Amino acid sequence: MDGGNHSVVSEFLLQGLTSSWEIQILLFLFFTVFYIASMLGNLLIVLTILSDHQLHSPMYFLLANLSFIDTGVSSIATPKMISDLFRRHKVISLRGCVTQMFFIHTVGGAEMVLLIVMAYDRYVAICKPLHYLTIMSLRMCSSLLAVAWTIGLIHSVAQLAFVVNLPFCGPNEMDSFYCDFPRFIKLACTDTYRLEFLVTANSGFISMGTFCILMVSYIFILVTVRKHSSGGSSKALSTLSAHITVVVFFFGPCIIVYVWPFPTLPIDKFLAIFDVLITPFMNPIIYTFRNKEMKMAMRRLFGKVLSFRKSSHAQSKKFRLILTIFGN
Numbered sequence: 001m002d003g004g005n006h007s008v009v010s011e012f013l014l015q016g017l018t019s020s021w022e023i024q025i026l027l028f029l030f031f032t033v034f035y036i037a038s039m040l041g042n043l044l045i046v047l048t049i050l051s052d053h054q055l056h057s058p059m060y061f062l063l064a065n066l067s068f069i070d071t072g073v074s075s076i077a078t079p080k081m082i083s084d085l086f087r088r089h090k091v092i093s094l095r096g097c098v099t100q101m102f103f104i105h106t107v108g109g110a111e112m113v114l115l116i117v118m119a120y121d122r123y124v125a126i127c128k129p130l131h132y133l134t135i136m137s138l139r140m141c142s143s144l145l146a147v148a149w150t151i152g153l154i155h156s157v158a159q160l161a162f163v164v165n166l167p168f169c170g171p172n173e174m175d176s177f178y179c180d181f182p183r184f185i186k187l188a189c190t191d192t193y194r195l196e197f198l199v200t201a202n203s204g205f206i207s208m209g210t211f212c213i214l215m216v217s218y219i220f221i222l223v224t225v226r227k228h229s230s231g232g233s234s235k236a237l238s239t240l241s242a243h244i245t246v247v248v249f250f251f252g253p254c255i256i257v258y259v260w261p262f263p264t265l266p267i268d269k270f271l272a273i274f275d276v277l278i279t280p281f282m283n284p285i286i287y288t289f290r291n292k293e294m295k296m297a298m299r300r301l302f303g304k305v306l307s308f309r310k311s312s313h314a315q316s317k318k319f320r321l322i323l324t325i326f327g328n
Contacts, residue, residue: 009168012097012187014090015175016081017269024085031082034281038074041284042067044298051304052297058136059125062118063287065145066246069114070280072107076100077178077276084177097179098164102156104180105203108254109152112210115247117144119217122240127224159202162195163188176269178276182257204258211251218244242286249279 018024045067049055077100084090092100124135159181166188174183181199185192221240253271288294 009094009170009172009187011091011093011172012179013173014084014092014177015173016084016090016177017273028082028085031078031085031277034277035074035078035082038277038281038284039071041288042070042074042280045284045287045294048294048297048301051301055293055297058121058133058138058141059118061138061141062114062121062145066111066114066118066283069107069111070283072103073111073276074280076103076107077272081177090177092179094168097184098160100179101181101184102160104178105156105159106149106152109155109206110148111152111250112206113148113151114145115214115243115250116210116217117141117148118243119214119221120144122243123217123221126221126240155202155206159199162198166190166192166195176272178272180257180272182268200258204255207251207254207258211247211255214247214251218247242291245286246279246283249282250275253279 017027046064049060049064080092121136125132128135163181163185166185167190168187169189171187174187176183181203182196185195185199188195218240225240253275257268257271257275288298
């Protein structure tokens with residue numbers, strides 16, 4: 001086939017999740033509630049940590065950034081998924097598809113590295129408590145955060161470099177509700193075996209490798225914690241269990257989707273929903289309900305908001321009274 005006739009596909013048709021009208025209504029309600037709750041929950045964590053000086057510590061600095069990343073994870077594909085539920089033709093342009101994949105893997109890669117940084121933070125807090133604030137200084141935390149975003153960007157660009165110029169000339173239907181490399185590569189008009197292997201090596205092995213590193217790190221920390229009986233270690237253990245829960249929620253679907261991505265599995269779509277919607281929704285619940293400091297800080301924040309509203313209401317009444325007096 002002549003190379004000039006290859007890239008004739010300018011858009012992709014997303015098959016979505018279901019064609020049943022009744023199920024679409026249920027999914028619309030389900031996704032909308034979870035998306036709004038996820039955004040509000042994660043933004044509340046960020047606002048609480050920024051506004052409360054008692055939470056200005058390395059652990060909460062990293063937690064605020066995790067919540068910020070989760071708002072991005074939720075917003076890359078979910079709004080379009082919700083809006084497409086009632087569309088007969090679910091279309092995304094080739095450029096939009098590439099852009100979506102870029103942000104999915106940049107933000108996802110940054111979150112993977114950030115979870116490793118949070119594990120390191122817990123290791124220093126438990127194993128080297130006297131040097132914790134010295135080691136995990138604001139400069140160190142900022143540098144590690146910059147490294148996380150840099151690695152996420154490199155991870156994404158490295159994959160896009162191989163697929164951005166693929167020729168598309170045939171079927172343009174993608175059995176998914178969003179764009180991702182496995183199904184995107186499958187539609188190319190060329191032999192994609194090597195590209196499939198590269199995607200597996202990049203996304204799959206990185207997911208599996210990062211998960212194994214984190215699990216080994218947490219096991220080491222748990223063994224160290226068992227040797228301590230102080231209240232501080234018990235508090236650290238409680239925080240650590242929340243971290244492990246988040247790691248399992250995040251990496252479980254990633255490993256299943258990317259370690260065995262070819263041929264693509266029908267369950268991949270539902271695992272993707274777990275990653276882009278359920279996990280960002282669960283993170284605020286895990287970190288707030290299991291953390292007394294966060295709950296207390298949120299109460300203080302709500303107290304400030306209520307006080308401000310009462311004060312504003314009182315000032316408004318005084319202002320109206322003054323206007324009434326001068327009006328008479």
